[in-house]
Structure formats: C-alpha cells, structure tokens
Amino acid sequence: MMTLNRMLTKALTPAKHMLAVHALLLLFTLPLSAQTLTPPQDPTQSITYWKPHAIAAEHDAAVALIQQVFSVLLRTWDGSRVAPDLYVVQSSGGPWAASLADGNILLSRSAIDVCLSFGKQKAQHLLAFILSHELAHQRADDLWHHKFLRLAGSQAPQVQQKILNSLTIDADDINDLEQREAQADHTGLLIMASVGYDPFQIVDQKDFFTTWVENIWNISCGAQKHAAGVNSACIKAQSRALRARAQLVTVATQATLFELGVHAYVAGHYPKARQYFSAFGKDYPSRAVYLNLGLTYLRQALDIQDELLSLDNSAINFYYPLLLDGDVFYTPGNQGTKVTKRGDLRGAIQQLRNQRHQYVESAISHFEKAIRLEPAHRNSYLLLAMSYLLDENTFMIRGIIQGQYIPKFGDDGGTALLLAMTMAREGKQEAAVTHFNNAIRNTIGTPNNSTFADDVLAYSLTHNLAAILKHMGNPTGAETAWKKLAQQAKSNGDGLLFQVVLDKMGTTKPGTNDPYPANVANYQLGQQYTRPENQAIVSDDLWLEGTRYQVLRIEQNIKLIINNKDRIISATQIANPLIKKPANRSTNNAIPTSTTGNVANTINQDIQIDDAADRPIKRFGLPSRRIHLMSGDYLAYDHLGIAFHTLNGRIAGWFLYDPV
Numbered sequence: 261m262m263t264l265n266r267m268l269t270k271a272l273t274p275a276k277h278m279l280a281v282h283a284l285l286l287l288f289t290l291p292l293s294a295q296t297l298t299p300p301q302d303p304t305q306s307i308t309y310w311k312p313h314a315i316a317a318e319h320d321a322a323v324a325l326i327q328q329v330f331s332v333l334l335r336t337w338d339g340s341r342v343a344p345d346l347y348v349v350q351s352s353g354g355p356w357a358a359s360l361a362d363g364n365i366l367l368s369r370s371a372i373d374v375c376l377s378f379g380k381q382k383a384q385h386l387l388a389f390i391l392s393h394e395l396a397h398q399r400a401d402d403l404w405h406h407k408f409l410r411l412a413g414s415q416a417p418q419v420q421q422k423i424l425n426s427l428t429i430d431a432d433d434i435n436d437l438e439q440r441e442a443q444a445d446h447t448g449l450l451i452m453a454s455v456g457y458d459p460f461q462i463v464d465q466k467d468f469f470t471t472w473v474e475n476i477w478n479i480s481c482g483a484q485k486h487a488a489g490v491n492s493a494c495i496k497a498q499s500r501a502l503r504a505r506a507q508l509v510t511v512a513t514q515a516t517l518f519e520l521g522v523h524a525y526v527a528g529h530y531p532k533a534r535q536y537f538s539a540f541g542k543d544y545p546s547r548a549v550y551l552n553l554g555l556t557y558l559r560q561a562l563d564i565q566d567e568l569l570s571l572d573n574s575a576i577n578f579y580y581p582l583l584l585d586g587d588v589f590y591t592p593g594n595q596g597t598k599v600t601k602r603g604d605l606r607g608a609i610q611q612l613r614n615q616r617h618q619y620v621e622s623a624i625s626h627f628e629k630a631i632r633l634e635p636a637h638r639n640s641y642l643l644l645a646m647s648y649l650l651d652e653n654t655f656m657i658r659g660i661i662q663g664q665y666i667p668k669f670g671d672d673g674g675t676a677l678l679l680a681m682t683m684a685r686e687g688k689q690e691a692a693v694t695h696f697n698n699a700i701r702n703t704i705g706t707p708n709n710s711t712f713a714d715d716v717l718a719y720s721l722t723h724n725l726a727a728i729l730k731h732m733g734n735p736t737g738a739e740t741a742w743k744k745l746a747q748q749a750k751s752n753g754d755g756l757l758f759q760v761v762l763d764k765m766g767t768t769k770p771g772t773n774d775p776y777p778a779n780v781a782n783y784q785l786g787q788q789y790t791r792p793e794n795q796a797i798v799s800d801d802l803w804l805e806g807t808r809y810q811v812l813r814i815e816q817n818i819k820l821i822i823n824n825k826d827r828i829i830s831a832t833q834i835a836n837p838l839i840k841k842p843a844n845r846s847t848n849n850a851i852p853t854s855t856t857g858n859v860a861n862t863i864n865q866d867i868q869i870d871d872a873a874d875r876p877i878k879r880f881g882l883p884s885r886r887i888h889l890m891s892g893d894y895l896a897y898d899h900l901g902i903a904f905h906t907l908n909g910r911i912a913g914w915f916l917y918d919p920v
Contacts, residue, residue: 307347307364314347315369322372323348325380328908329387330365332455333395335890336548344398346391348372357390365394374471381817381835381869385452385461386468392448400443442507449511453519454548456891456907458834459512460798460813513800514543516811516821520830521552526887526894526903527917530556539804547634548890554626554643555582561619561650568612571605576731578681579723580646581716582888620651639711641665642674649681657682673703673717674710677724684728693732696725700741704748715757716888718745723764739765755874756886756895763882778902778916780831781818785901785916789822834905834913836869869913873906884919 317324330346337343344364351368358366371390375383449459462468481494521536534556541549562580569577627644630637641660648656661675661682676699683692703710704718712720722745726738742765749758778784791797795814802809802821809829812820817835822828867875876883876895884898892912896903898919905913 306362307345307360310347310349310360310366313349315349320348320369322376323369325384326367326372326387326391329384330391332457332892332907333388333391333451335455336451337395337399344395357394359394359397363398365391365398367391377471378468379835382461385457385834388452388455388457389448389459389462392451393444394448395451396444396447397440400440400447446507446511450515450544453512453515454890456905456912458817458819459515460811460819461817462512509800513802513811514540516802517804519832520821522889522891522894523830523832523903523915523917525552525556525559525889526885526896528559528885528896528898528920529917530560536804547630547637547640550626550630550633551640551643554623554630554647557619557623557626558582558643558647558650561616561623561647564612564616564619565650568609568616571609571612576684576724577727578649578684579720579727580650581677581712581720582646617651620647623647636668638665638669638674641668642678642711645678649678649685652685654682654685670709672710673699673721674712676703677710677712677717677720680721681724684724689728689732692728693725696721696728700725700744704745713888713893715749715754718748719757719760722761726764755872756877759874759877759882760886778900780833780914780916783818783820783828783831785828785831785918787828789820789826789828830915832913832915834869867904867911867914869911871911873909873911875911876904 315323317327326348327346334343342363344359346365346367348367348369351370356366356368357371360366367390372383372387375386375390377383378386449462453459517536517540521533521540524530524533524536534553537549537552537556541553558580559582562582569575624644624647627640627647630640631644634640641664645657645660645665648654648660657678661678666675676695680692680695680699683689683695700718700721703714703721710717722741726741729735729737729741742761746758746761746765749761783789789812798813800811802811808824810822812822814820817833819830819832819834820828821830866879873893873895876897880897880900883895883904885894885896887894887896892905892907894903894905896917901919902914902916904911905915
C-alpha cells in the first residue's frame with residue numbers, strides 16, 4: 261500500500277502510526293488536515309535500514325513460500341525500471357505491507373501468518389493479492405511524494421524549508437490516496453489473475469479485510485466496546501470490505517474471460533481463445549491482451565508449418581519455443597492435405613504457405629501493437645522475430661534481434677537461439693551448429709538471462725541442433741545432443757524435461773489411451789447443471805457479447821461456468837477435496853479401475869494440489885502438449901480432456917476441456 265511513514269507528524273504513537281499507515285487495503289482517517297510533512301531524512305525509506313532485520317527464505321518455509329509467489333508475480337514486471345525486491349521482517353505489532361521510496365517492498369512475517377490461517381492453498385492467492393497491490397503502486401509510481409521529498413532534502417536549507425512549509429495534507433490529499441488504493445486493488449487483481457492466481461479467493465473471503473485489522477490491533481471487531489481509534493479501524497475495515505467486494509467481484513468476474521482464453525489456448529481452440537481475449541481486452545486493453553491474441557495466430561501458423569513439413573521433408577524441422585510438446589497424442593488442428601501427384605503437391609504446399617503467411621501477418625500486427633504499448637517488454641520482440649522466422653524473412657529477424665532487442669536488453673539465450681535458427685534459414689548450417697553448441701555450453705545447466713524458462717530454452721536449443729545435424733546427415737550427432745540433455749535434466753531433477761527427452765529418443769512407454777469421462781467433483785462439460793441441496797454456492801454474472809453466463813464457486817475451490825441454457829462450459833479446481841490422501845499412491849502409468857470409471861476419482865485419489873509437477877506424467881504418461889505461459893505451465897491430455905496447471909514445479913490445479 262502507498263506509505264506515508266514518517267512523513268506524517270505524531271497523529272498516532274510511533275508503533276500504531278506505522279501499523280495504521282501500512283495496513284494493507286485500509287486507509288485510516290487520521291486527523292491530518294492541519295498537519296505538515298516532516299523532513300525527508302528518513303532512514304526507514306531505504307532498504308539499507310531493513311536488510312539486517314530481513315528473514316532469509318532458507319531459514320523459514322513461510323518466507324520461502326511468499327518469495328515463490330512473488331517470483332511468479334514478477335513475470336508481469338516488464339517496465340523500464342528495475343524490478344523491486346521483497347523483504348520479510350519480523351514485527352510485533354501485527355501484519356502490514358509497505359512500498360519503500362527506493363522501490364522495494366516490505367512485508368511483516370505476521371502478514372504471512374494471517375494468510376496462512378486460511379489454509380496454505382488459499383494463502384497463496386491471498387498473498388498474491390497483497391503483493392500485487394504493492395506492485396500496482398510501484399508500477400503506477402504512487403511513491404511520488406517520497407521521491408519529491410528526497411529531492412527537496414538535497415536542496416539548500418533555506419530552499420528546503422520553504423518547500424516543506426508549503427506542504428500540507430488536506431481532505432483532497434486523503435481522497436487522492438483512497439482513489440490510489442482503490443486503483444491498486446483493481447490493478448492488483450488483474451496482475452494476480454494474469455499469472456494464474458484466482459481473484460475470487462479474495463472477494464469470496466468477506467472477512468479478510470477485517471481479519472487483517474483484528475490482527476493489527478489484537479482485538480475482535482465483533483466485541484462491543486473498544487477505544488475510539490480501534491472502533492474506527494473496524495468500521496472502516498468492514499466498510500472497505502463491502503466497497504471492495506462490489507468493485508472486485510466485477511473485476512474478478514471479467515478476469516474470468518482471460519482465464520477462459522488461456523484454457524481455450526491450452527486446448528487448441530485458438531479462434532475461441534481470441535474471442536475471450538478480445539472480450540477481456542475491450543474492458544482492460546493491455547500489452548498482455550495483444551500478445552495473447554498474437555499467440556493464437558502464431559500457433560495456428562505453426563500447425564500449418566507441421567503440415568508443410570509432412571509434405572516437404574527437405575525443410576529443417578525447427579522447434580519454436582511457445583510450448584514444450586510431448587507429441588504423444590498431439591496432431592495439428594488441420595488434419596493434413598492428401599495429394600497424389602507432383603502438381604497437386606506443389607499446389608498444396610503453396611496453398612499452405614499462403615495460409616501460414618496470413619496467420620503470421622495477423623500475429624505480427626498484434627505483436628507490433630504490444631511493442632508500441634510497452635516498448636520495454638522483452639518477449640514481445642522475440643515473438644515478433646519468431647513470426648518473421650516462420651515466414652522465412654531473415655532480414656527482418658536480424659533487424660529486430662540485432663537492431664532493436666540486443667541494443668535495448670543485451671545478448672541472452674533467447675537471442676542465441678533465434679540467431680542460430682536464422683543462420684540455418686540462410687543456408688549457413690555449419691555456422692548454425694557452432695552457434696547452437698556455444699549457446700548450449702553457455703546456458704544449459706546455468707540460469708539463463710532470457711525470457712524463456714530454463715527447461716524451455718534447453719529443449720529448444722537441443723531440438724534445433726539435433727534437427728540441423730539430422731538434416732546434414734549426422735543422426736549420431738543428433739542422438740548425442742539428446743543424450744546430453746537427458747543427463748542434464750536427470751541431474752537437475754527436472755522430471756518433466758527428462759521424460760520428454762526420453763520420448764524424443766524413443767525410449768519411453770506411451771501413456772494410456774483409455775478414454776475416461778473427465779470430470780471435476782462429478783461435474784462434466786456439457787452437463788446440465790442442477791444446484792445441489794445444502795451446498796454453499798456463490799454466483800456472479802458474466803457477460804460475453806450480450807450473452808449472460810454464470811460463474812459459480814462452490815466448496816473445495818471448484819469453479820463452474822454455465823451458459824444461458826444451464827450447461828457447464830468450464831470446470832476448474834484449485835484446491836484439494838476435503839478428503840484424506842491415501843497412504844499408498846500408485847506411481848505406474850496405468851489408470852486403476854474405479855467404481856465410477858472416471859478420471860476425477862483417480863485425480864482425487866492419486867494427484868493432489870501441491871504435488872510435484874511431473875506427477876501427472878507418472879500417472880497418465882506424457883501429455884499431448886505442455887504449454888508454457890506467463891501464468892505457469894499446463895500439461896494437456898487430449899484423450900482425457902483435462903489439463904494440469906503447474907506453478908513453481910508444483911501442481912496448482914486442473915481444468916476440463918473439449919479436445920480439438
């Protein structure tokens with residue numbers, strides 16, 4: 261929350277003053293109309309003051325958890341400013357969160373405890389909102405007052421005194437702060453939704469705001485008598501909760517459109533994904549919307565590229581790092597063009613090239629809009645370069661990478677990958693092999709500085725090196741490249757990457773093809789929804805192009821979306837059912853026979869939220885696709901119609917979809 265710590269005079273005692281000012285989501289009305297700002301020589305606005313009191317993640321599991329959540333949220337930080345760091349410190353006065361003038365974020369250890377009191381799984385969503393709120397302030401530069409006073413402090417004493425004496429905090433300032441807080445709530449909710457956290461976890465917990473205040477003051481707001489200041493705090497907490505719920509439910513419900521777009525993209529329903537992203541973008545236009553729209557076109561262009569490769573084996577089978585593809589059950593959306601004569605073959609290839617070019621042009625248009633909106637976003641340039649690479653326009657690729665990206669952001673693993681692919685497209689295959697080998701030595705096994713995840717980059721470099729070597733008539737070299745990556749993945753404990761590499765080497769057993777009707781807590785897609793008796797359900801309306809849908813949240817953190825005919829079109833679960841894990845859990849790939857014969861029972865018994873990310877692979881075999889997005893990784897099983905969402909190497913939830 262935007263802080264005024266030590267900028268206010270002694271309206272409260274120092275301890276209570278700090279807590280009141282820093283209390284997340286609450287703006288206490290302080291008697292400030294006639295108060296002046298204190299001088300800016302405040303050591304607490306620098307992280308140097310707080311570092312000695314910070315708790316290391318390796319010494320506290322709860323601190324490690326919040327740092328993991330923060331690292332996920334920072335995927336949205338693509339501004340020109342350096343990303344903030346998060347520091348957790350002990351506090352005897354209750355929970356608080358603060359943004360410092362130097363651009364860092366502070367959180368009290370007790371703030372984590374308040375969130376954990378709701379359960380570990382829910383706590384991650386609550387903590388994501390707290391930190392998103394702070395990041396929203398940082399991104400909006402809401403700390404202007406600190407920066408101004410620090411600048412004033414560097415002036416001559418007489419100038420400094422003249423500046424400070426002229427400043428007061430009046431009712432307009434308070435109103436401005438309240439508006440900034442409301443905007444930070446709004447933006448924070450969108451930030452957390454864009455990286456896979458559920459905004460409904462905030463608005464459904466109606467007393468989260470009050471719980472926060474009760475922990476600050478160590479009282480119960482339900483008690484009859486309190487000091488005037490405490491009563492005021494409780495009243496404002498409850499009032500803020502009501503106002504925030506009215507605002508945030510609207511935002512959270514619309515954010516569901518973004519989530520539906522992600523689900524449709526994972527399922528391979530690219531036109532439908534565009535429909536959802538476009539609807540979301542009409543209310544919340546952003547760089548992320550344009551990037552996602554561009555990705556839907558680029559993915560369709562890549563599906564056509566797969567068809568072209570099946571018709572013309574003289575081309576190099578490059579891998580584009582949009583997703584890690586298990587390729588066990590996956591086939592392109594367009595199921596091949598049958599040709600029998602050479603003339604028919606040439607015509608089919610040209611037709612597919614034309615279709616690919618049309619999709620690439622649409623992708624390029626959206627990526628360029630994203631760059632114009634936010635020129636400091638690195639991945640936009642890489643996606644734009646990949647689009648031109650797919651269109652075989654090497655001149656534009658070099659212009660983007662060497663003329664724009666590297667001067668702005670420097671060399672990294674992503675530029676090494678794309679430049680090596682460009683060399684091969686230009687016919688410089690020996691140089692490309694050398695470039696790939698150098699990139700692998702420099703990046704695999706060490707943290708890379710690119711926007712690609714380490715495993716995605718490692719897979720992409722190895723796949724494309726092996727493809728060139730195979731194209732050059734050196735299958736032994738290609739096999740050696742895959743073996744090295746398999747050894748690296750195994751030593752790093754990356755079970756998913758290891759299994760995918762083994763599959764590419766032809767040494768894994770295929771997953772089961774047995775069809776089971778996937779469901780979430782016995783809800784299935786297309787099923788007529790009937791409200792069960794004696795079950796707490798929260799419902800909100802969602803409008804899409806004039807049609808009303810309903811977002812239903814029921815116990816066990818299950819979310820259903822039903823259409824205007826009461827048919828279920830989406831089913832998601834982000835927390836474990838309220839059942840105990842079995843003592844012995846199967847680790848083979850066969851699906852055991854169940855009394856009801858469905859995947860949901862198998863999941864409830866054998867895969868749990870917070871399990872290791874490769875657990876579905878051990879259970880169901882390799883996925884049809886692995887999609888790497890800003891919101892995390894998704895393991896999609898087309899034959900089951902279910903996708904698992906993973907964050908930070910753990911299972912974060914699952915949802916149902918209709919395979920293409």
